[in-house]
Amino acid sequence: MIDSALIPKGVKRCPTWQFALAVALASGVLLWGVYAMLLCWIKGLNQTNMNNAYGFALWIWADLAVIALGGGAFFTGLLRYVFGKDELKHLINYAVLIGFICYSSAQLILAIDVGQPLRAWFIFWHANVHSMLTEVAFCLSAYFGVLCIEYLPLILENRQIDKVPFWHNLSHNLHHIMAVFAATGAFLSFFHQGSLGGVSGVLFGRPFSFREGVLVWPWTFFLFTWSAAACGPCFTIAITKMTEAIAGKKLVKDNVIQLLAKIAGWMLATYIVAKIIDTIYWATVTAPSKGMNLMDFYSNNAFYGIWILVLEIGICGILPAAILITPAGRKNPKLLTTAAVLGAVGVCVNRWVMVLQTLAVPVLPFESWTLYLPSWQEVATTILPVAYGVILVLISYRYLPVFPQEPELNPIEQ
Amino acid sequence: MKEEHRQDGPKKYGMVIDLDKCTGCGSCMVACMSENNAPFREDESDKLLSVAWLRLYKLTNGKPYPDTDVCYLPRPCMHCEGHNGHSPCVSVCPATATDYDSATGIVSQIYTRCFGCRYCMAACPYHARVFNWWDPVWPDGMEKYLNPDVSVRMRGIVEKCSFCYHRLQRAKDKAYAEGRREIREDEYQTACTQACPAGAITFGDLNNPKHAVYKLRKSPRAFRLLERLGTNPKVYYLSSREWVRRAGDNYLADEATGAGKHMAEHKG
Numbered sequence: 001m002i003d004s005a006l007i008p009k010g011v012k013r014c015p016t017w018q019f020a021l022a023v024a025l026a027s028g029v030l031l032w033g034v035y036a037m038l039l040c041w042i043k044g045l046n047q048t049n050m051n052n053a054y055g056f057a058l059w060i061w062a063d064l065a066v067i068a069l070g071g072g073a074f075f076t077g078l079l080r081y082v083f084g085k086d087e088l089k090h091l092i093n094y095a096v097l098i099g100f101i102c103y104s105s106a107q108l109i110l111a112i113d114v115g116q117p118l119r120a121w122f123i124f125w126h127a128n129v130h131s132m133l134t135e136v137a138f139c140l141s142a143y144f145g146v147l148c149i150e151y152l153p154l155i156l157e158n159r160q161i162d163k164v165p166f167w168h169n170l171s172h173n174l175h176h177i178m179a180v181f182a183a184t185g186a187f188l189s190f191f192h193q194g195s196l197g198g199v200s201g202v203l204f205g206r207p208f209s210f211r212e213g214v215l216v217w218p219w220t221f222f223l224f225t226w227s228a229a230a231c232g233p234c235f236t237i238a239i240t241k242m243t244e245a246i247a248g249k250k251l252v253k254d255n256v257i258q259l260l261a262k263i264a265g266w267m268l269a270t271y272i273v274a275k276i277i278d279t280i281y282w283a284t285v286t287a288p289s290k291g292m293n294l295m296d297f298y299s300n301n302a303f304y305g306i307w308i309l310v311l312e313i314g315i316c317g318i319l320p321a322a323i324l325i326t327p328a329g330r331k332n333p334k335l336l337t338t339a340a341v342l343g344a345v346g347v348c349v350n351r352w353v354m355v356l357q358t359l360a361v362p363v364l365p366f367e368s369w370t371l372y373l374p375s376w377q378e379v380a381t382t383i384l385p386v387a388y389g390v391i392l393v394l395i396s397y398r399y400l401p402v403f404p405q406e407p408e409l410n411p412i413e414q
Numbered sequence: 415m416k417e418e419h420r421q422d423g424p425k426k427y428g429m430v431i432d433l434d435k436c437t438g439c440g441s442c443m444v445a446c447m448s449e450n451n452a453p454f455r456e457d458e459s460d461k462l463l464s465v466a467w468l469r470l471y472k473l474t475n476g477k478p479y480p481d482t483d484v485c486y487l488p489r490p491c492m493h494c495e496g497h498n499g500h501s502p503c504v505s506v507c508p509a510t511a512t513d514y515d516s517a518t519g520i521v522s523q524i525y526t527r528c529f530g531c532r533y534c535m536a537a538c539p540y541h542a543r544v545f546n547w548w549d550p551v552w553p554d555g556m557e558k559y560l561n562p563d564v565s566v567r568m569r570g571i572v573e574k575c576s577f578c579y580h581r582l583q584r585a586k587d588k589a590y591a592e593g594r595r596e597i598r599e600d601e602y603q604t605a606c607t608q609a610c611p612a613g614a615i616t617f618g619d620l621n622n623p624k625h626a627v628y629k630l631r632k633s634p635r636a637f638r639l640l641e642r643l644g645t646n647p648k649v650y651y652l653s654s655r656e657w658v659r660r661a662g663d664n665y666l667a668d669e670a671t672g673a674g675k676h677m678a679e680h681k682g
Contacts, residue, residue, distance in 0.1 A: 044569045046547040051462035053541060055532030115530020115570025122509040122529045133508035133533055205502040205539035205643050290642050291664030363539035365661050366473045
């Protein structure tokens with residue numbers, strides 16, 4: 001192969017043409033997204049189907065969702081480096097890579113979403129310390145820096161880069177101090193994941209999302225952090241399983257996956273109990289105090305029917321948690337993957353309702369529900385980061401030792 | 415500021431709109447757009463894309479003829495005070511582009527600082543905030559008719575009713591030039607107030623017993639929109655019709671209307 005000098009030792013990769021074709025296909029999708037992105041930047045947000053009722057829409061949901069899904073990076077790092085779950089060192093590279101993709105995607109989407117992108121730095125310069133978004137911007141940017149530092153040693157482990165003594169030593173030393181960054185990352189993530197929950201939780205003018213809380217933090221602050229720590233690892237497991245299926249080989253040993261699945265399962269189980277308590281309190285105390293009933297939020301149209309609450313809490317919460325905390329469930333590969341996917345879908349549904357349904361529900365009694373369908377430009381720019389993620393995974397998997405157990409699990413016959 | 419020009423005590427500018435007088439003619443909306451250089455497009459059929467600081471709602475009691483009743487409700491920005499100036503939109507703006515002025519009670523919008531994240535729009539339950547989805551394009555020659563006291567806004571930012579803040583500045587400048595501390599009630603009136611042919615809109619300082627709004631807001635007919643949320647708006651509405659007052663907020667089926675309770679207390 002033309003690029004064999006770059007491929008890690010002891011692993012087998014597909015022919016170059018196959019790799020190039022996959023990158024080309026993903027690049028095609030990426031270019032479609034870039035075209036839509038340029039339209040939004042040049043012509044403005046009139047390219048979207050947002051309006052004065054839907055100031056937040058697909059992009060903000062995508063932002064919240066990818067940040068929650070990228071939560072696997074900080075939580076796996078916390079478990080590996082701070083809590084000493086050593087087995088997870090075999091999965092931490094991929095968790096960091098997925099986190100890096102998710103967080104860089106979130107920043108790109110935000111750059112498209114704001115009406116005046118050239119003024120985006122005002123959020124730092126004219127920061128309003130009372131705003132949850134300010135806290136999100138600061139912590140998210142700082143954590144992205146941490147992710148870059150966490151991803152860097154993996155890049156430096158490329159066969160050719162590693163030959164240069166400086167890079168080799170830098171990589172070696174970075175590994176030694178990684179616990180510091182993992183702890184910093186967990187600290188920052190706790191706050192920005194929580195603040196993203198606070199974004200909707202503090203909206204006391206929107207009874208659907210408003211929650212009481214402790215001091216300046218609404219309950220959604222804690223629920224968002226908790227759900228990201230629970231469902232982020234689910235996403236990491238789901239993507240790992242998908243990668244194994246596409247690569248056609250096992251990349252991580254079962255005990256590693258099952259350890260993370262077990263922890264994610266218990267996080268999900270405890271989260272969903274907290275979520276149910278929160279929902280009951282909101283439905284019976286908070287919303288009625290504003291003159292609204294639970295079913296006021298789930299009637300009028302089929303899209304926001306009560307089914308969405310059942311889907312979020314029951315099918316994508318209780319069910320995967322039950323599978324993951326049960327040894328038999330975790331050991332069944334199909335059930336394990338199903339639970340991981342459901343967990344990831346569940347957190348996406350939660351973010352969807354907290355962003356979109358919040359705006360769909362009328363608050364003024366003489367207003368009606370407003371529904372929204374994204375424009376193709378919004379869809380394309382949301383798929384753009386997915387294509388970028390696929391490309392980055394393809395390149396990283398081919399040229400970097402992302403999965404340390406791969407050579408052992410797939411010995412090459414000489 | 416020189417001591418002789420200092421004004422007495424904080425103001426709390428607000429509005430009282432008598433819905434029993436409003437005919438729904440829309441003069442207030444037209445005056446508002448004209449006064450504040452609000453941009454418009456050839457096709458304004460999608461009202462959710464319009465830059466309208468003041469919107470007129472048509473409410474009905476939902477009863478069939480002959481019991482049908484209609485009420486028109488003009489809705490400017492409520493300039494919410496919230497709890498100690500903690501209005502829904504001000505506290506969420508990440509770039510401090512909107513501010514609650516405790517000296518006037520007016521919620522301002524700094525167009526050149528807003529970067530268009532639209533978080534304030536999500537926070538406002540009244541839909542009083544609008545986004546500039548397009549750059550303003552004026553019909554040929556119309557630039558000459560724009561109000562020179564109000565800056566035009568660019569694409570990609572949020573704007574809203576300012577209680578014609580430029581008129582307050584103008585009135586204060588005049589009072590300053592004449593060596594007065596206080597501005598008179600009639601010196602600062604919003605465009606919509608002056609344009610209303612039915613005299614349904616009254617504007618003034620809610621803290622000042624000499625101003626008409628001071629008494630009007632204490633009327634047993636008075637209510638505010640979505641009071642139960644804790645937004646503490648400074649726009650009051652008047653109506654003698656129970657169904658109209660009930661339409662101003664959300665109530666559970668077994669709950670009495672807030673303003674109705676208020677009336678009962680007054681009668682008692």
